[in-house]
Amino acid sequence: MASVTHEKSQSPLAGYLAGEQLVRGRLVPAAGAAGAREPGRFGVWLTGTGTPAVLPDRNGPSTLVQAGTDLMLVDCGNGCAYQMARLGFRPSDLTHVFITHHHADHNVDLPFILMSGWISYRDDYRPPLIVGPPGTLEFVNRMLALHEYDIRARLDHAYDVERLAPEVIEVDDGTEVFGRTWRTTSFRVDHHPVCEAFGYRIDTHDTSVVISGDTRPCDNLIDHASDADVLIHEAIYPGYGYPAYHTLSSDVGRVAAKANARHLVLTHLLPGHLPDERWLDDVRLHYTGRATVGRDLMRVV
Template identity: 35%
Template sequence: MQHMTRRNILRAGATLAAAPFLPAWAADDAAKPASEAKPKSRLILLGTAGGPTPKPNRAAPAQVIVVNNTSYVIDCGNGVARQMILAKLKLASIRNVFLTHHHSDHNADYGNLLLLAWATDLAKRVDTYGPPPLAEMTAQFLALNDYDIRTRIADEGRPPLKDLIVPHEISAGGLVMQDDNVKVSAALVEHPPVEPAFAYRFDCPDRSIVISGDTRPSQNLVKLAQGADVLVHEVMHLPSLEQLIATEPNAKTLREHLLASHTTTEQVGRIATEAGVKTLVLSHFVPGGYPFLKDEVWFDAVRPYYSGNLVVGHDLLEL
């Protein structure tokens, strides 16, 4: 049965439902009358690569949680707007954007996502959350694109974009926001030299989903993820690290950063076990492009340390 589970997970394409088991929340809801079923949350991995350089096989880091046709975007790596379109999501459905930290693979398209959504059909307020200097970043992005924005307002009758984006800077863990669909909490994680960096927990009507952001092993994250239904966690394959580093001009500095600020396959398995999460989803793969690693490599490296539902993430995978 364990072999069948592993094989089927690795073959799963678009949804977790293709796997031979379902998370507990799915089984519980399936047994309820339609009138009692809770709104289903959708988690879509928009991009699963790690690092700032574009990869041929994975998009830059980003996730979206959808509840009641409302989208909550977590991180905005390069190309996130196009990834949302490929996931068949309307850009106008974006209500909130959350940044885990200010590395370019996580925030490069923060402004672009909102600009492109506005240029498409976004006409409602979007609240954004992240570490300082989020407010200054937002203002500078609007200034950078002022010509295009003014032109489209005059030529296409669009509302002023500056009135639609409301940034909120967060510097400590705790409750971030709550609406009719989700309750969002944050925890400080460790991703030196970047401070602050956050993980986010989304308590949805049907389940809880935690996004680790970039971090080395963190007890704050373990507490945030305690008993969660789904944990999406970054992962680094240590045996392949030396091969990756050998291709970089700043090999020594890169090696020190990766070892000090990220989480290995063994460590992520132990974190998920300690937190008691039901499903662990691997993402933000390092290496994410070269050297190329098959799903089985990632799966087998984590499985000895975590016995729950284990998913090797892919771009546009929906869970």
């Protein structure tokens, strides 16, 4: 039998995937103009109300917030960049991205948001400030490393790699981040076994919005959502998923009532196909305020 020899060929990645870290996010302290409360434009849209389940009408969890001249995205679920485009915004418009926790359905599109803005607006792109739990800087560096081949290939076309590297703030309970017309406060929630999970409260001069992230019923969330105009809260229907570290539809109304929230909006809905009344019947067991079952691209403020 004739022998067959194989010549060792050079990897097509040679020259692109080098050992050194090409792009490194920068960890910066939370800072800003304390007490900035100027009036300005304000809007909140549900860019994704789904879960890890792939559904035709519910994208991965994310919420878009416009406050004055700033545009913030809370979580980066699958498809959020295209959802922004449907609302008339570009990824390059983002000034801030807040991550509640590092489950894939909440952070999977962050690299695409950064890369899309950098690729599409080469000469004047500024990455958004990334705000998230401890470990977010490492996540940003690793996810950019995954795209090192793409990044290096574009350097031949006069792309500045420094424009891609975002600054990162890692939060703890009570960390505040400020803009000209708004303030966000991070607070720990109970999504055990995820040990670093947060919600965010956004305050302007006349509006307060709280986004729960993923959590079971949690006193710290109730405290931080006190008297909020809008509470955007995850919900899971009894008999589905993992209720041990989520909030049941039969409990989320109790959370909103204890917080005295004026408007409860349900998101991160599992399952995503139930009629609204099934959710609302459970909410009304304990909550008499305004309640809305979230839909993708719905404006809630």
